[in-house]
Amino acid sequence: MTNPYKSYLSIGEKLDKSKFILATFHLQSENQPPARNASASDAGGFDQTAGGVAAESSVGTWTDVSLQEKILWENLRGRVVELDEKASIIRIAYPLELFEPGNIPQFLSSIAGNVFGLSEVSALRLMDIELPEVYVRSFPGPFLGIDGIRKITGISDRPFLGSIIKPKLGLSAQEHIAASMEVYDSGIDLVKDDENLTSQTFNNFYTRVDEGTKRMKEAGYLKEGRQKIYAYNITASYEEMLKRAEYVVDRGGNCLMMDVLTAGFASVCGIRNRNFGKIIHAHRAMHAAFTRSKQYGISMLVIAKLARLAGVDSLHTGLLPAVFTRDTCLTW
Incomplete structure (x- = not known):
């Protein structure tokens, strides 16, 4: 045979x-x-x-x-x-x-x-x-994309500058947002939750959204056409993610963050298909389990393409090599 x-x-x-x-x-x-x-x-x-x-x-x-x-x-x-x-x-x-x-x-x-x-x-x-x-075309794709993000922020002639609050875990919601406001005041455009900050006892998601949207509105950072971005990490079960996304929208937030690999592409599509009209920022936590080896797994390029199909507007890629290897920082 x-x-x-x-x-x-x-x-x-x-x-x-x-x-x-x-x-x-x-x-x-x-x-x-x-x-x-x-x-x-x-x-x-x-x-x-x-x-x-x-x-x-x-x-x-x-x-x-x-x-x-x-x-x-x-x-x-x-x-x-x-x-x-x-x-x-x-x-x-x-x-x-x-x-x-x-x-x-x-x-x-x-x-x-x-x-x-x-x-x-x-x-x-x-x-x-x-x-x-x-x-x-059978997928939703990004609702805003780079052009939409530039429109709501009013930034058209330079890259966006972002920051992550450290320590990533342990701060209260009030402490976390207070640090974020200092970052915004220094000229940074975007602050995001870290990948494993969701809704712990020391920093409840809903309290963080309340505090963040309140302080940003008071500072004028959510004015139409001149917005700063805060990416609230909604990652959880799908039902809870939907609840958290709706809460961010109701409070006037402008960005939903998801750990796309651990939450799953189906969840990303589900949130995108709700047409909230907000930025979906993707964190790629766990990607190196697939991408780091050059002999085995899936490249970051493939993951990035699938994330865009699912409806992601912006994708976390990491800094130039510092803590992580060069190949796990960049999207190839």
Whole structure:
């Protein structure tokens, strides 16, 4: 029996990119054992493993399935359209029909799901994705974007300057907002909660919002067209996030912060789809678990693209290397 994985190779196939999602992977397949009952010519190899990734992330499996009609397989199979064994790079084209519009969890379950557990794979990293316009338009995208943020702040000719209050945990709501006001008074444009400041006993979320919006209004920092930004971290269960988002809006706040990876892309889409009209700022806490290795995981570029689809207006990227490594600070 020949190995069916090689049937997913379509090197050089000409594609209508409006009908496919393209994914670029770093792939290593060292010491790969030959497939069971495979002939010598089919016993392992980089191209076979590349085909395995395409199969597992689309319509394939590890054995023949009698119910899988040829026409169905041909229309829906992932195709390895580029393969560079020396550079350990493959590019897979997925028919758009494989994906539910507006559903990031289903997207990730497909191209970044079981493939990382394939026995043939010794290293795999999803490096980039290319999405056709029809798929992109099935998502909400940012409500404001950079142009909208510049409009509400009145800043059009320079970068925004932001600050995070330290210590990140331990201050009361009053102490935290008092420090924020000093930062604003010094000329900073944005203050954000840190990723693990939500609603602890020492700093209740609702008290922090009350104190923050009150003090900012008194100082004139929420005037139309000249606003300072405060990003309140609403991360929690979805029901509680919705409650917190509505509270920020009711009190006149202008920014909802979410830990997008720990809260989940579906939660981000859910908040964005409520059309609150406020900035959604994304913190990428936990990203290095996926992005730090150059051999395994998912690149920050992919996460950033998905965050934009979900509706994020601004994304936390970190400073230049100081506490964190260069590659975990920057979005590539």
